[in-house]
Amino acid sequence: MTRKTWPLTGGIHPPENKHQSTQQPIKIAALPDKVILPLSQHIGAPAEPIVAVGDHVLTGQCIARANGFVSAPVHASVSGTVTAIGPMPIPHASGMSEPCIEIQSDGLDQWTSLKTNENYPSLSAEKLLEIIQQAGITGLGGAGFPTAVKLAARAESAIKTLIINGTECEPYITADDMLMRERADQIISGIQILHDLVKPTECLLGVEDNKPEAIAALKKAAENTAIEIVVFPTKYPSGGEKQLIQILTGKEVPSGSLPADIGILCQNVGTAAAIHDAVILGKPLISRITTITGEALQQPGNFEVRLGTPVDFLLEQASLHSEQLARLVMGGPMMGFTLQSLTVPVIKTTNCLIAGTQTELPPVPPAQSCIRCGHCAEACPVSLLPQQLFWFAQGKEYAQLQHHNLFDCIECGACAYVCPSHIPLVQYYRGAKGIIRQQELMQQKAAQSKQRFEARQERLAKEAAAKEAKRKANAEKAARLKAAAAEKASSNEQPKQEIQAALERAKAKKTPSKSRPQLSAEQKELKIQLAMVSAQLKKLQRSMEQSESTPDAKQQKDLDRLQQQQQSLEKALAEATSNETDQASSSSESSGSSSSSEGANTGQDLKVLQIKLAQAKAALKKAERAYASAAEKNAADQDALKADITNKQAALTEAEQALAKAKPSVAEQPSHSKEATSKKPKKPPLDEKTKTLKIQVAMAKAQLRKLNKLAEHADTAPSKEEVEAAEKAFSEAETALAEHQQQTSSSLADV
The missing domain is CATH 3.40.50.11540 (NADH-ubiquinone oxidoreductase 51kDa subunit)
Known part of the structure; x- marks a missing residue:
């Protein structure tokens, strides 16, 4: 079939x-x-x-x-x-x-x-x-x-x-x-x-x-x-x-x-x-x-x-x-x-x-105007409208070409073969298809470019938001550090009040007092040791309180040791005081002993001022070390640390001035003890320029140490010019400090 x-x-x-x-x-x-x-x-x-x-x-x-x-x-x-x-x-x-x-x-x-x-x-x-x-x-x-x-x-x-x-x-x-x-x-x-x-x-x-x-x-x-x-x-x-x-x-x-x-x-x-x-x-x-x-x-x-x-x-x-x-x-x-x-x-x-040959494939005759005969439409095997597509292609109306199904054309050439005007219809269709494909390709590329641009904008926005969040976090951290520094500065007012009270007591004790017993050398030494141990114990306790984590074994061991030392010193001081009281009750009261007791009390106030001065110096050195460490790490809290150094310097100056005022008062009293006669001459306080030069030396030294640490790694190594500049700055700062100290010494010697 x-x-x-x-x-x-x-x-x-x-x-x-x-x-x-x-x-x-x-x-x-x-x-x-x-x-x-x-x-x-x-x-x-x-x-x-x-x-x-x-x-x-x-x-x-x-x-x-x-x-x-x-x-x-x-x-x-x-x-x-x-x-x-x-x-x-x-x-x-x-x-x-x-x-x-x-x-x-x-x-x-x-x-x-x-x-x-x-x-x-x-x-x-x-x-x-x-x-x-x-x-x-x-x-x-x-x-x-x-x-x-x-x-x-x-x-x-x-x-x-x-x-x-x-x-x-x-x-x-x-x-x-x-x-x-x-x-x-x-x-x-x-x-x-x-x-x-x-x-x-x-x-x-x-x-x-x-x-x-x-x-x-x-x-x-x-x-x-x-x-x-x-x-x-x-x-x-x-x-x-x-x-x-x-x-x-x-x-x-x-x-x-x-x-x-x-x-x-x-x-x-x-x-x-x-x-x-x-x-x-x-x-x-x-x-x-x-x-x-x-x-x-x-x-x-x-x-x-x-x-x-x-x-x-x-x-x-x-x-x-x-x-x-x-x-x-x-x-x-x-x-x-x-x-x-x-x-x-x-x-x-x-x-x-x-x-x-020339006879077999003769040149195509020149194209003439369309006579609208319709033969092309009759020959089209896809049932398109070749004449209409030709006009749209001539007019570059590409949307109309797509609407009239241009891409269904199989380019068989039947329409051009029967065209009495010899119009190269297929060539028009091929050219229009190529342009439409090129436009679609450009549109695809534009769409892809738009997607990449939007993705980039989104990425940049996320990065900017992250930077802003980091900036705000740093600002909040700096504010907290500044507040802590201000709190520390306010806490320094208490040592100032204590120093002022010691000065007033020293002045009040220009007149011999009979009510206060004279301290022995052993009692003074025990009190000094007790004060130092108490200060260390308080510092360790504050550090443990501020820390959010559980104290480690080393901290607990140091705490127990300091508490034992404090108890031992308090017990030894109590025994020494008891012995002195017994000796004082068995001896006769004389003007000489009263004068000696008053001198001892005055010396005790000087000791207190000296202890305050030592504590102020230690606090200043600690602040300078913290500032140098922050400079090496490029930390964000350098300003707060610098303000802390200024506060510590002010406290040190007040302590030196208080001690200087107290010593003349003691000098007015008759010296009846070995401590008074063997007292060393007072070291003059540092002037403002010396302090400034020392800070500059510390900062230059910290910068040089930072560059030397960076040089240990190839990916963060600074340039040779940066290192030489830091060394030069450190050398100049040391030279300036030495020259100023020499000038100051010469001036004091002339006086």
Whole structure:
């Protein structure tokens, strides 16, 4: 029973001119001296080279791997040496250049090892797809879409109908016709592999009725298989994918959709034969059948040619008459393009080369104004409005072009073929498509740039917020430290009051007092020791109270030791006082003893002032050390520490002044004790300039120590100039302090 077919919408019947290249069987083209293999012979991302200049490669060896999902690897079509990798002219209407790999053939045609899979039904679908992908197979009848990507159908688009395209409707081209005549078994084997892979409910092989020899060969090879050979009337462009689907199934692929969306998958007969070679024989795609035809050739025909073969070398195989060559077209006369150079290589999509004479391919007449005849609309196989699209393209109304489904145009050239005004309609459509694609690409880039800009702004805002939060935290910390320094400064008022009270007591004791007993040297020493131990104990207790963590073992041990010392000293002082009291009660009261007691009491006040002075000096030194440590660490609380130093200096000055006032008062009293007679001369207090110079020396020393510590690490090492400047500043500060101290000493000596 003959399967029903549906008529093609539109279409034309141009002269076929196929007889020129079907008079002889397929020939094996000679190996060229060199091959040029473009890295982009398919739709999608170009392949990525995995060889270098100077490498020796074998036939069938992979020399460029797929670079992305929609991509295909490239294999060496001859054995030899890689001589160049870079931009070279490729088959294109503009004569453009793209990255290629050039191999100088060694003439030996040594193959790499091949892995056969005669028992392919045992392989999983994933393994079959991997073999097809690694073989670099792309569509051999059209745009060159990677076959493995096309076969990896989505689960929601299960394939119900597998269609094999054996139409080859364009004039002059007979590559598929001769392949079906001579290698029908390979085609049927490849179709069976596809059938096992996609598991459709029906498998159709469509062939036009102008190929009787091919139809007979296919029917014989397809006996006892699920493959149905469907013959239908010849009409151009019935070989288009969507047009063939309409002819064989009566279904139309919606605008903007793919055949897989309606459960149909299409493949070319040449692609099926390549799948057979890859799966069964393990051979990658390194050659294809190409039609060499035209009146400028003496022996036109079909050749199995290695990919990368220069066109001029291939034309020599068909005995080209160079003087008769007017135009060389790659592809058919309807959808092909004129080559700008004869040195470009044959690629995976090169199905035909037409070496036309001036008579065969005359120049296109100049375009005239559209007469609105409507022939173009009648010939359009996609039911578009070519005339309307032409006007929109002329007016650069790209939105209207998209609205009128410009991208459904298959660029078959039927509209231009029937146009009586010879308007190059397809060229207008191609140009408009290119501009629209460029605009869409620019919009995508703009959208991506906007996303990157917004992400950057968000990142900068987060960084600014983090910096602001850190600044506020530092400010709060500085405020707390400043408040603590102010509290310490206010606490220094108590020592000042104590010093003032000691001064008043010293003045009041100018008159001998009989009520207060005289202290012995032992009592004074015990009191001094007790005061020092008490001060250390209070300091340790305050430190433990301020610390939030639990005291460690060392702190607890120091606390117990100081408490024991305090108790021992208090006990010893109490015993010494008791002994002195007993001795005083047994002795007679005399004026001399009264005077001696008053002198002892006055000496006791001096001791208190001396202790206060020592404590003030120790506090000042501690503050200076804290400031120097903060300068080394570049801490944020330097200002608070500097204010603390100023307070400590003020307290030290007041203590020195108090002691200086108290000593003359003591000097007025008669000296009856050894302590009074053996008292050393008072050290003069420091003037303001000396204090300032000492602070400068401390700061310069701290800065120098900081730089020396930074120099220990290579990544933070300061420059030599910074270190020299710090050393110079420290030396100058020390020199200035020494000179001032010498001048001060000289002045005191003169007085």
